[in-house]
Amino acid sequence: MSGPAFFDKIASRAEALARVAALPGPVVFTNGVFDVLHRGHATYLANARALGGSLVVALNTDASARRLGKGPDRPLNNEQDRAVLMAALESVSLVTWFDEDTPTALISELRPDILVKGGDYDMQKLPETKVVEAYGGKALAIPFVDGYSTTALVKKIRSAD
Numbered sequence: 199m200s201g202p203a204f205f206d207k208i209a210s211r212a213e214a215l216a217r218v219a220a221l222p223g224p225v226v227f228t229n230g231v232f233d234v235l236h237r238g239h240a241t242y243l244a245n246a247r248a249l250g251g252s253l254v255v256a257l258n259t260d261a262s263a264r265r266l267g268k269g270p271d272r273p274l275n276n277e278q279d280r281a282v283l284m285a286a287l288e289s290v291s292l293v294t295w296f297d298e299d300t301p302t303a304l305i306s307e308l309r310p311d312i313l314v315k316g317g318d319y320d321m322q323k324l325p326e327t328k329v330v331e332a333y334g335g336k337a338l339a340i341p342f343v344d345g346y347s348t349t350a351l352v353k354k355i356r357s358a359d
C-alpha cells in the first residue's frame with residue numbers, strides 16, 4: 199500500500215508473523231473492528247501500548263465484521279481504510295487483519311506476550327484467553343472509557359441529519 203511512512207505499519211495476514219517477530223518485545227496484541235475511531239479507542243490503544251514494547255492490532259476484515267451483527271450497514275469504513283486510520287496512531291506498531299469470527303487462529307500463529315481487550319469484555323470468557331495462557335502469555339482487560347462507542351457515535355451523527 200503506497201502512501202505516508204505510517205502505511206508501512208500495515209501487514210497482510212501472510213506477512214504478519216515475520217513482521218511481528220521483528221518487533222521489540224513484549225508484544226501486546228489486541229483485535230477489533232475499530233470502525234469509526236473515538237476517544238475511547240485512542241485511550242485504550244495508548245494504554246495497551248504502554249504494557250509492552252510494541253502493539254499489534256488485528257482488524258476484522260469486512261466479511262468478518264459483517265458477521266458480528268453490529269448493524270446492517272456496518273462496518274461503515276472498509277478494512278483498508280480502517281487499517282490506515284489505525285496505522286496513523288502513534289501507539290500502534292503493526293496492523294493486520296483476520297477473516298475468521300475470532301482472532302484465535304491468528305493469536306496461535308503470532309503468539310503475542312500480552313492479549314488485551316477493553317473493559318467491556320470479561321477476559322475469562324474469551325476463547326483467545328485460553329490460547330494465550332497455554333503458551334505462558336497474559337490476557338487482560340484495560341479500563342473502559344465511559345461514554346464512547348462507535349455505535350453511539352453513529353447514532354449521534356445520524357440524529358444530527
Ligand SMILES: Nc1ncnc2c1ncn2[C@@H]1O[C@H](COP(=O)(O)OP(=O)(O)OP(=O)(O)O)[C@@H](O)[C@H]1O
Binds near residue numbers: 232237239
Ligand atoms: N470507550 C472505550 N474505552 C476503552 N476501550 C474501548 C472503548 N470502546 C471500545 N473499546 C475497545 O476497543 C476495541 C475495539 O472495539 P470496537 O471496535 O467494538 O469499538 P466500539 O466503539 O465498541 O464499536 P461498536 O460500538 O461498533 O461495537 C475493543 O477491545 C474494545 O474493548
Ligand SMILES: O=P(O)(O)O[C@@H]1O[C@H]([C@H](O)CO)[C@@H](O)[C@H](O)[C@@H]1O
Binds near residue numbers: 230232258326
Ligand atoms: O471490535 P470488537 O467488537 O471489540 O471486536 C470483536 O472482539 C471479539 C473478542 O475478541 C472476543 O473474541 C472478536 O471475537 C471479534 O472477532 C471482534 O474482533
